Amino acid sequence: MTKIRIAVQKSGRLNEDSLKILKDCGISIDNGKDQLKATARNFPMEVLYLRNGDIPQYLRDGVVDIAILGENVLVEKGADITIAEKLNFSKCRVCLAVPKGVTYNSVQDLEGKRIATSYPNTVNDYLKSKGVNADLHIINGSVEIAPNIGLADGICDIVSSGSTLFKNNLKEVEVILKSEAVLAVSPKISEERKQILRKLRFRIKSVLQGRQNKYVLLNAPNDKLDEIIALLPGMRSPTVLPLAEEGWNSVHTVIKKDTFWEVIDELKQAGAEGILVCPIEKMVL
Numbered sequence: 001m002t003k004i005r006i007a008v009q010k011s012g013r014l015n016e017d018s019l020k021i022l023k024d025c026g027i028s029i030d031n032g033k034d035q036l037k038a039t040a041r042n043f044p045m046e047v048l049y050l051r052n053g054d055i056p057q058y059l060r061d062g063v064v065d066i067a068i069l070g071e072n073v074l075v076e077k078g079a080d081i082t083i084a085e086k087l088n089f090s091k092c093r094v095c096l097a098v099p100k101g102v103t104y105n106s107v108q109d110l111e112g113k114r115i116a117t118s119y120p121n122t123v124n125d126y127l128k129s130k131g132v133n134a135d136l137h138i139i140n141g142s143v144e145i146a147p148n149i150g151l152a153d154g155i156c157d158i159v160s161s162g163s164t165l166f167k168n169n170l171k172e173v174e175v176i177l178k179s180e181a182v183l184a185v186s187p188k189i190s191e192e193r194k195q196i197l198r199k200l201r202f203r204i205k206s207v208l209q210g211r212q213n214k215y216v217l218l219n220a221p222n223d224k225l226d227e228i229i230a231l232l233p234g235m236r237s238p239t240v241l242p243l244a245e246e247g248w249n250s251v252h253t254v255i256k257k258d259t260f261w262e263v264i265d266e267l268k269q270a271g272a273e274g275i276l277v278c279p280i281e282k283m284v285l
């Protein structure tokens, strides 16, 4: 039977969430310790555990059909590779930073300066687009230390909370790109495996939609029903069912995760009672 080959980060920041999304898609993977290859039990899929930074080349060569990796790695090494889905985890940005005490007005201030980074192509393209020439020092980790040890005048690296920059006395001065985990596709994927990819993308979309929404149930008295319904966005329109107690209704709907606290306040004020907010496992639109 034909199987799709997916690359997942072997260990690091993407590993756990990548395996979690596959699991939430109903795909069971048998994982032995230190195993570099695994087969899914209930989906035509083979999983290869690889370094995030090596994945663009594997996609390009067609050694793997698809992969979960950071978008920033594709910008750096895989501009020719397409993104099928953005996965809404491992969100970060690739930034330029300089020592806190340095005066910085614009990117032109980096002219002739030394910049330490693990993302040379990304920095080069950015500086080139701004007409700035700088001297890049390529290092693979602990980039933030470079200005403190006299190796560079500035850095370009991943920033999330900003705490690594803060601890190293650096300030973020430019955001070059924003990144999140993505599902990327090899340009060499076969037609047969594209069919499997279609099934996987359908499942991923349903899982992501589910994660972004909440199922809300509440009780509403008859005289407040219209006002309460007007506050609810809902997939189509809310379900309204009569309660055993005369004059009351149970209202069911779906609300975006990032807006429900505000809506719930308004619902309470409008007279809603017994509000339940439940997670949604999958949501098929």
Ligand SMILES: Nc1ncnc2c1ncn2[C@@H]1O[C@H](COP(=O)(O)OP(=O)(O)OP(=O)(O)O)[C@@H](O)[C@H]1O
Residues within 6 Å of the ligand: 009, 010, 011, 012, 013, 014, 050, 051, 052, 053, 054, 069, 070, 071, 072, 073, 090, 091, 092, 158, 159, 160, 161, 179, 180, 181
């Ligand atoms: N602090 C962070 N917050 C959120 N996402 C991050 C952060 N640091 C890195 N990422 C994202 O996670 C990806 C993997 O980062 P991680 O540090 O685990 O691996 P790596 O050392 O870059 O790669 P490799 O697997 O090749 O060793 C990055 O490419 C980026 O997309």
Ligand SMILES: O=P(O)(O)OC[C@H]1O[C@H](OP(=O)(O)OP(=O)(O)O)[C@H](O)[C@@H]1O
Residues within 6 Å of the ligand: 013, 141, 142, 144, 157, 158, 159, 160, 161, 162, 163, 164, 165
């Ligand atoms: O803004 P923050 O929340 O502090 O995150 C940013 C830091 O996280 C990443 O390093 P990581 O911890 O992955 O270590 P690594 O260099 O070994 O990959 C990145 O390279 C930064 O150093």
Ligand SMILES: [Mg+2]
Residues within 6 Å of the ligand: none
């Ligand atoms: Mg890292």
